[in-house]
Amino acid sequence: MIEKGISIKPAEGRLGVLLPGLGAVSTTLIAGVELIKKGLGRPIGSLTQLGTIRLGKRTDKRVPKIKDFVPLTKLEDLVFGAWDIFQDNGYQAALKAGVIEKSLLDQVRKELEAIVPWRAVFDQAYVKRLSGDNIKKGQNKMDLAYQLMEDIQRFKKEWNLSRMVMIWCASTESFLEPDEVHQSLKNFESGLKENHPKIAPSMIYAYAALCSGVPFANGAPNLTVDIPALVELSHQNGVPIAGKDFKTGQTLMKTILAPGLKSRVLGLKGWFSTNLLGNRDGEVLDDPASFKTKEESKLSALNYILQPDLYPELYEKVIHQVHIHYYPPRGDNKEGWDNIDIFGWLGYPMQIKINFLCRDSILAAPIVLDLALFMDLAQRCNMRGIQEWLSFYFKSPMCAPELYPEHDLFIQLMKLKNTLRYIRGEELITHLGLEYYD
Numbered sequence: 372m373i374e375k376g377i378s379i380k381p382a383e384g385r386l387g388v389l390l391p392g393l394g395a396v397s398t399t400l401i402a403g404v405e406l407i408k409k410g411l412g413r414p415i416g417s418l419t420q421l422g423t424i425r426l427g428k429r430t431d432k433r434v435p436k437i438k439d440f441v442p443l444t445k446l447e448d449l450v451f452g453a454w455d456i457f458q459d460n461g462y463q464a465a466l467k468a469g470v471i472e473k474s475l476l477d478q479v480r481k482e483l484e485a486i487v488p489w490r491a492v493f494d495q496a497y498v499k500r501l502s503g504d505n506i507k508k509g510q511n512k513m514d515l516a517y518q519l520m521e522d523i524q525r526f527k528k529e530w531n532l533s534r535m536v537m538i539w540c541a542s543t544e545s546f547l548e549p550d551e552v553h554q555s556l557k558n559f560e561s562g563l564k565e566n567h568p569k570i571a572p573s574m575i576y577a578y579a580a581l582c583s584g585v586p587f588a589n590g591a592p593n594l595t596v597d598i599p600a601l602v603e604l605s606h607q608n609g610v611p612i613a614g615k616d617f618k619t620g621q622t623l624m625k626t627i628l629a630p631g632l633k634s635r636v637l638g639l640k641g642w643f644s645t646n647l648l649g650n651r652d653g654e655v656l657d658d659p660a661s662f663k664t665k666e667e668s669k670l671s672a673l674n675y676i677l678q679p680d681l682y683p684e685l686y687e688k689v690i691h692q693v694h695i696h697y698y699p700p701r702g703d704n705k706e707g708w709d710n711i712d713i714f715g716w717l718g719y720p721m722q723i724k725i726n727f728l729c730r731d732s733i734l735a736a737p738i739v740l741d742l743a744l745f746m747d748l749a750q751r752c753n754m755r756g757i758q759e760w761l762s763f764y765f766k767s768p769m770c771a772p773e774l775y776p777e778h779d780l781f782i783q784l785m786k787l788k789n790t791l792r793y794i795r796g797e798e799l800i801t802h803l804g805l806e807y808y809d
């Protein structure tokens with residue numbers, strides 16, 4: 372039993388949510404929050420808004436809402452700011468994204484129009500399929516980082532914000548191997564001054580956030596903050612970081628289903644996944660370099676969940692394929708197809724088919740909201756560095772170098788809720804339950 376929990380600074384004043392990228396996910400988040408504030412929608416899919424947490428014994432019947440258990444910023448106190456390579460304001464960008472219908476967007480048009488994106492730090496070398504004109508110019512990458520820090524300070528002053536968080540909701544960048552320049556803060560800062568090609572724009576945003584004391588979470592599969600240099604900076608400045616790649620759609624289904632199959636020690640021969648996606652994200656991912664970043668992120672989950680080294684006869688030879696097809700008529704409403712070849716008693720084969728007609732940004736928006744609120748909570752608890760307890764939200768969760776990432780959604784949820792119990796000094800729940808039968 373933890374006696375009293377962690378001291379938490381109160382969630383007083385406004386929280387600024389800084390969003391690199393004002394595309395489908397960001398506009399669906401902002402429009403959603405504004406609609407919810409007006410009572411025109413419900414925050415479905417958001418653990419911070421609708422989730423509950425059991426405390427103590429089952430017989431105690433103490434099950435508060437998470438938002439009543441830990442002090443989180445209220446939706447009324449959120450202020451959004453964004454960068455994008457296009458000049459479209461939040462309303463125009465939301466219309467183009469086509470996720471929420473116009474009649475609903477019109478009810479929050481004023482709030483969306485007020486979000487005019489700041490000039491972005493962008494280089495087409497890292498996102499081949501995009502070109503825009505709302506882009507910063509600078510002497511070198513360090514200079515660009517300083518310009519981002521100025522944006523952050525201006526935003527804070529303009530809205531009289533108490534705190535801020537930054538969540539990367541911009542396009543997926545080309546695949547980057549970890550490099551010497553990422554290995555220490557010293558190397559990284561020299562690299563910024565020398566325009567090192569292995570420092571991608573997303574890393575410049577992350578650097579600017581951490582230098583400004585702003586927690587940073589990465590919704591895309593890019594390396595970004597998942598490099599020793601920026602982990603070092605997060606510790607040095609006492610700032611929480613998290614990533615990578617929002618867990619929505621197909622990978623969400625994978626991390627729900629695979630732990631179930633493994634729990635019943637059923638074997639797996641192959642998992643074939645394909646996606647039809649017609650939004651701008653799909654267009655960017657149509658480029659092989661951006662797709663490679665996504666593929667790495669999507670492929671890793673199964674291996675970690677199934678642990679083929681421990682269960683060679685069940686999972687050693689799994690063929691796992693992931694494909695993404697850019698098919699414009701589908702828009703943001705992605706279609707995911709999974710064919711799963713499993714085997715049971717005496718090796719008899721069986722098949723499972725999943726056809727998930729999902730809405731990518733509808734699944735992603737509540738994740739961004741929860742991350743903004745939980746990253747801010749973490750900072751108010753003086754938690755710094757990698758926030759592994761937020762793995763629940765990511766396809767490729769960041770973790771300490773000596774650990775493997777935890778992908779099983781149910782272990783992730785238990786970890787998240789136990790962290791909240793720990794913060795508040797409540798007993799952790801082990802689900803042992805023998806005491807009920809003594």
Ligand SMILES: NC(=O)c1ccc[n+]([C@@H]2O[C@H](COP(=O)([O-])OP(=O)(O)OC[C@H]3O[C@@H](n4cnc5c(N)ncnc54)[C@H](O)[C@@H]3O)[C@@H](O)[C@H]2O)c1
Pocket residue numbers: 391392393394395396397454455456457468491492493494498501503539540541542543572573590591592616617618619620650651652655731732734735
């Ligand atoms: N929607 C989901 O379910 C989901 C799940 C996991 C990850 N993601 C990731 O989230 C990100 C956003 O997805 P989306 O559907 O909103 O994509 P989107 O293409 O609609 O929006 C991305 C926006 O980022 C802008 N952008 C690109 N580079 C930028 C830069 N350097 N600075 C500022 N802006 C920049 C683009 O102009 C675009 O408007 C993508 O990386 C995507 O892979 C989305």
